[in-house]
Amino acid sequence: MVRTCRKPGVQVDLFNGEPPAPRPAWRVIEAARNQHLTGELSLPSNPPTNVYLIDGEVYFAERTTDGGIGVRLLVEGVITRKQMSKGSVMVSGAEHLGRLFERDESIDRHAVELCVELMTDDVLTSVSKEMVDSYVMKLYKRHPSGIDRWLPNQSTTDAPAVN
Numbered sequence: 394m395v396r397t398c399r400k401p402g403v404q405v406d407l408f409n410g411e412p413p414a415p416r417p418a419w420r421v422i423e424a425a426r427n428q429h430l431t432g433e434l435s436l437p438s439n440p441p442t443n444v445y446l447i448d449g450e451v452y453f454a455e456r457t458t459d460g461g462i463g464v465r466l467l468v469e470g471v472i473t474r475k476q477m478s479k480g481s482v483m484v485s486g487a488e489h490l491g492r493l494f495e496r497d498e499s500i501d502r503h504a505v506e507l508c509v510e511l512m513t514d515d516v517l518t519s520v521s522k523e524m525v526d527s528y529v530m531k532l533y534k535r536h537p538s539g540i541d542r543w544l545p546n547q548s549t550t551d552a553p554a555v556n
Contacts, residue, residue: 405430405530418442419521421528426451433534438523442516445536452544453509453536454516462538463488465512471504491539502543509540 407424418436422444425434429449436442444454459465463481466472472480480493480500494502535541 415524415526418523418525432530432532435529436525437527438520438525442520452541454513456516469508471508472500476500487537489539491542
């Protein structure tokens with residue numbers, strides 16, 4: 394059965410009243426994208442998967458068994474321990490990377506962003522084939538690492554250039 398997120402005053406029906414039924418995970422992800430949602434889409438895949446979106450654009454996807462982003466970036470060799478230490482901030486016991494590039498300007502932003510894109514693509518490719526019988530959409534929930542802060546501010550990128 395496909396379930397929608399039910400909170401007081403909030404109901405997210407990604408399928409416009411279609412009867413609940415198992416469906417490919419890619420259809421659930423595309424439904425959230427097409428509705429331009431912002432938040433965390435949780436899928437009961439094997440292992441469970443979380444997809445993070447802003448205005449319908451996926452900025453990160455991970456399996457619940459994946460390690461933290463910081464450790465994964467270290468393992469991939471796109472940042473050093475020293476850069477991670479300088480660039481991250483501990484917030485409520487979690488490693489926050491939202492100001493990574495501002496806190497350590499020696500970090501190669503392009504390499505880090507590409508690495509995160511490849512991680513996301515890998516998860517989306519593997520989960521897309523799975524059938525899921527439910528989902529939970531948590532509106533406006535951000536990834537705890539703060540990587541959504543790396544995205545360009547739409548209000549400044551859409552503004553016309555001043556000569």
